[in-house]
Amino acid sequence: MTxxxxxxxxxxxxxxxxxxxxxxxxxxxxxxxxxxxKRIGFLAGGIAHSVLGGMGAALYYGFDPTLGAxxxxxxxxxxxxxxSFYNQEREDTLIAALWAVGMAVGILYITKTPGYNTELMSxxxxxxxxxxxxxxxxxxxxxxxxxxxxxxxFKQFLAVSFDEEFAALRxxxxxxxxxxxxxxxxxxxxLLIQVVGLILVIALLTLPAAIAGQYMRTIGGxxxxxxxxxxxxxxxGLSLSYTPDLPPGAVIILVAAGSYLLSxxxxxxxxxxxxxxxxxxxNHS
Amino acid sequence: xxxxSVIQLEHVNFSYSGQPVLIDINLDIKKGxxxxxxxxxxxxxxxxxxxxxxxxxxxSGRVTVLGDRPVVTRRxxxxxxxxxxxxxxxxITVEQxxxxxxxxxxxxxxxxxxxxxxxxxxxxxxxxxxxxxxxxLDSLSGGQLQRVLLSRALACEPEILILDEPTANIDQxxxxxxxxxxxxxxxxxxxxxxxxxxxxxxxxxxRVACLNQTLMVHHAAHIDGNLLDQLYGTHVHAVExxxx
Numbered sequence: 001m002t003x004x005x006x007x008x009x010x011x012x013x014x015x016x017x018x019x020x021x022x023x024x025x026x027x028x029x030x031x032x033x034x035x036x037x038k039r040i041g042f043l044a045g046g047i048a049h050s051v052l053g054g055m056g057a058a059l060y061y062g063f064d065p066t067l068g069a070x071x072x073x074x075x076x077x078x079x080x081x082x083x084s085f086y087n088q089e090r091e092d093t094l095i096a097a098l099w100a101v102g103m104a105v106g107i108l109y110i111t112k113t114p115g116y117n118t119e120l121m122s123x124x125x126x127x128x129x130x131x132x133x134x135x136x137x138x139x140x141x142x143x144x145x146x147x148x149x150x151x152x153x154f155k156q157f158l159a160v161s162f163d164e165e166f167a168a169l170r171x172x173x174x175x176x177x178x179x180x181x182x183x184x185x186x187x188x189x190x191l192l193i194q195v196v197g198l199i200l201v202i203a204l205l206t207l208p209a210a211i212a213g214q215y216m217r218t219i220g221g222x223x224x225x226x227x228x229x230x231x232x233x234x235x236x237g238l239s240l241s242y243t244p245d246l247p248p249g250a251v252i253i254l255v256a257a258g259s260y261l262l263s264x265x266x267x268x269x270x271x272x273x274x275x276x277x278x279x280x281x282x283n284h285s
Numbered sequence: 286x287x288x289x290s291v292i293q294l295e296h297v298n299f300s301y302s303g304q305p306v307l308i309d310i311n312l313d314i315k316k317g318x319x320x321x322x323x324x325x326x327x328x329x330x331x332x333x334x335x336x337x338x339x340x341x342x343x344x345s346g347r348v349t350v351l352g353d354r355p356v357v358t359r360r361x362x363x364x365x366x367x368x369x370x371x372x373x374x375x376x377i378t379v380e381q382x383x384x385x386x387x388x389x390x391x392x393x394x395x396x397x398x399x400x401x402x403x404x405x406x407x408x409x410x411x412x413x414x415x416x417x418x419x420x421x422l423d424s425l426s427g428g429q430l431q432r433v434l435l436s437r438a439l440a441c442e443p444e445i446l447i448l449d450e451p452t453a454n455i456d457q458x459x460x461x462x463x464x465x466x467x468x469x470x471x472x473x474x475x476x477x478x479x480x481x482x483x484x485x486x487x488x489x490x491x492r493v494a495c496l497n498q499t500l501m502v503h504h505a506a507h508i509d510g511n512l513l514d515q516l517y518g519t520h521v522h523a524v525e526x527x528x529x
Contacts, residue, residue, distance in 0.1 A: 037375060152394045159385050163371045169338060170441070171360055171389030217421045218376055 004242040013129060014238075017248065020131040021234025023139040024195040024204070029227025030146050031188035032209035033219050034181060038161045041206050043080055043182070046095035048189045048201040050076040050102025055123050056109030065119070066138060069193060072102065073186035081182040085175050126197030126249035128238065135194060142191045149184055150223075157181055158219060195234065196249035207256040208233060211263045233259065288315040290349075291445055291475050292337055297346035299332055306332050310346070310500045316444075319471045321486035321505070322479045324496035330479045331367070333496060334449055337477075338364060351444065360389045363438030367449035367479070369430070373423050379433050380418040383408055386440035408440035409433075412466065428459035435463070439470075446470065448478045464489050 008014045035044050054072025055065040076098055084091040110120050122130070150157065156177045159167035168174045185205075192201045212225035237252030292314040299307040307329045314320055324330055335341040336348050339355030351358040363386075386408070387401040397405075409415040412432040417425065425433065431451055438446060448467075452460040467476055468489055480486045487493055487505045495501045 037372075039372070154395075155385075155388060155391075155397065158377070158381065159388055162375055162377060162382075162385070163369075165340070165366065165370050166364070166385060166437075167388065168340070169359055169362070169364055170386065213376055216376060218378055218381065222376060 001239055001243070004239040007242060013131075014242075016131045016133065016136060017128045017238055018235060019136055020128050020139060020195055021238055021248075021252070022231045023136070023143055024192050025208075025230030025232070025234045026143050026227045027139075027146050027188045027191040028204050028230040029208055029212070029225070030150055030223050031185050032205045032230070033212065033222040033226050034157060034161060035185060035205050036209040036213055037219060037222075038181075040182075040185070041202055042092075043084075043095055044185055044189060044205055045202040046080060046099045047073050047076045047182075047186050048193070048198045049099040051189065051193065051198050052106030052123060053102040053104075053109075054106075055119075056106035056113075059119060060109040060113045065123070066135065066190065066194075069190045070187075073190050074183055076102070077182040077186040078179060081175075081179045085178070122197065123193070124197045124199050125247060126193065126195050126200065128195045128248045131194060139191055139194060142187050146184055146187060146191075149180070153177065153180070154220075161219075196252055200249055200253045203253045203256060204230065204233070207253075207260045211260050214263055214267050229256075229259070288317060290314065291316050291318075291351055292477070293347075293349040294336070295347045295349075297336065297343045297348060299329070299336060299341065299344050301332075305498065307336075307343075307496075307500075308498050310496075312494060312500060312502065314475060314477065316475055317471070318492065319468070319476045319490045320478070320492050320494060321483075321490040322477065322494045322496055323481065323483040323486060326481070328497040330496055331449060333500075334364075334447060334477075334479060337447065338362060360441070361444045363441045363443030363446045363474075365431075365434050365438045365446070365448040365451050367451075367453060369434065375422065377422050378418070379409070379414065379420050379422060379425070380405060382422055382433060383418075383437045383440050386437045390442075404442060405436075405440050408436040411439055411470075412436045427455045428463075431455060431459075431463060435466075443474065445475045445477065448476070450479055450481065452480070452482075460485070 004014075008018065035041055051069045051072045054068035054070075054075075056068075058065045058068025080091065080095055080098065083094050106123075110117055121127075156167075156172055159170070159172055160174055160177045160181065164174050164178075167177075188205065189198075189201055192204050196204050208229035209222055209226040211229055212222040216222045216225055233256045234252055237255045238248045240246075240255065241248040241251040290313050292312070294310050294312040297307060297310040298305065310333070322330055322333065332341065336343055337350060337355060339348075339350075339359050348355055351361055383405040384397050384401055387397055387404060391398055391401050406415065406418075409418055412435050414429060414432045414436055417429060417433065422430070422433070435448075435451070438448075446467075452463055455463075464485075467478070470476065478486065478490070483493065483495075490505050493503050493505055495503065
């Protein structure tokens with residue numbers, strides 16, 4: 001680890017990588033909390049995987065893969081969101097189909113793109129070590145979008161996540177805010193793909209928020225703690241991967257999963273301890 | 286002068302994929318009334334409420350709330366749903382839940398205003414749950430949760446209160462407390478309550494609407510065993526409740 005810190009001071013690519021991890025951690029905490037409480041992890045996974053289609057097409061036609069990812073993610077979010085509103089029975093099937101079709105289209109484009117394709121692996125599993133300053137700016141911009149939209153419409157997002165029927169009765173445009181929420185999830189997916197790749201995105205989107213949910217009373221609290229955890233996991237995963245020269249994305253995910261497991265065990269043990277030695281008398285009302 | 290109508294249903298029919306659920310419903314609820322809707326399961330009680338709340342449209346006929354279409358006027362209705370539609374372990378406090386009532390009346394961006402917090406506080410005081418305001422919702426008992434959901438409906442500053450089986454999952458002592466509270470609220474609000482417990486309800490309400498696809502309205506004083514037999518088709522035990 002000390003080797004990593006010395007290298008961090010010496011190499012700008014590592015500084016960029018660390019910064020990318022921190023920016024991604026923020027996004028995963030903000031949107032991951034909504035994904036976890038609304039239980040749309042599978043939906044987020046569908047968006048993430050379908051994105052390969054857009055990245056492949058972008059590569060083939062020669063424009064920015066991140067832009068391709070962004071457009072596909074938003075499109076996938078809108079399609080899934082509209083279908084889940086007007087034909088709920090089909091939502092599951094549709095997500096699975098988009099998931100696979102996106103990847104199939106992506107593979108076709110990538111294999112037909114002339115030249116040597118190192119891109120595929122970094123799309124699938126991320127490559128935080130080759131992040132450019134321009135990509136960092138884009139990640140920062142995506143974080144600003146996420147934080148400001150959630151800040152502006154927190155009430156509405158909370159109401160739509162909690163009780164759609166009541167929100168509608170209070171005059172909230174539920175379809176609009178649900179679709180907006182899904183679009184923001186799509187933005188966070190694109191943000192996280194830069195770091196851990198599209199296959200591993202769901203883990204980073206859900207694990208820090210799930211841990212935070214074990215300790216926090218509100219979504220607001222979850223967002224703050226999950227963001228801090230996301231940043232910590234990214235930084236820790238990156239530093240652990242450096243000396244043995246492992247892929248950082250995979251190490252980051254394993255750090256997050258390990259922490260989730262530990263946290264789960266700790267809260268279970270604590271609960272057992274509390275029921276055996278209750279500190280407050282039981283409430284009888 | 287007769288009191289004004291707040292809810293009117295005129296020849297309302299509703300069918301669900303060709304299957305009639307409600308047939309020629311006529312109902313006129315006056316301002317200040319306390320009306321109970323009883324009837325067997327699948328008799329259309331929840332459908333009737335959804336029509337009044339504008340969540341469903343009638344197949345034919347007309348529903349009017351406060352003189353206009355429900356979609357326009359439903360923000361003046363405080364609604365307490367039967368089964369909470371949310372995940373019970375949702376990370377949210379009592380106060381945040383009640384504040385949701387203010388959504389249509391507050392600024393569109395950012396947090397809630399001081400006036401919203403005052404209204405929520407007032408509603409919590411009214412249902413005697415102000416001491417729970419910082420508790421997480423999933424730490425409440427059934428009776429406490431029901432009171433909080435009633436607070437959420439009151440924080441809408443409604444003219445009409447509609448409750449769907451508000452005491453389905455709570456014990457009798459709390460049930461009596463909640464009905465006594467509703468009786469007090471009835472001094473300023475029109476209340477419509479759906480229940481399966483006709484004998485219990487008839488002790489509190491002015492009129493009972495018996496709903497089994499069709500609707501018959503009776504004055505609460507006239508409820509007896511014969512009527513129950515007619516409504517449910519078989520003999521039903523009416524358990525007499527004593528209230529002290």
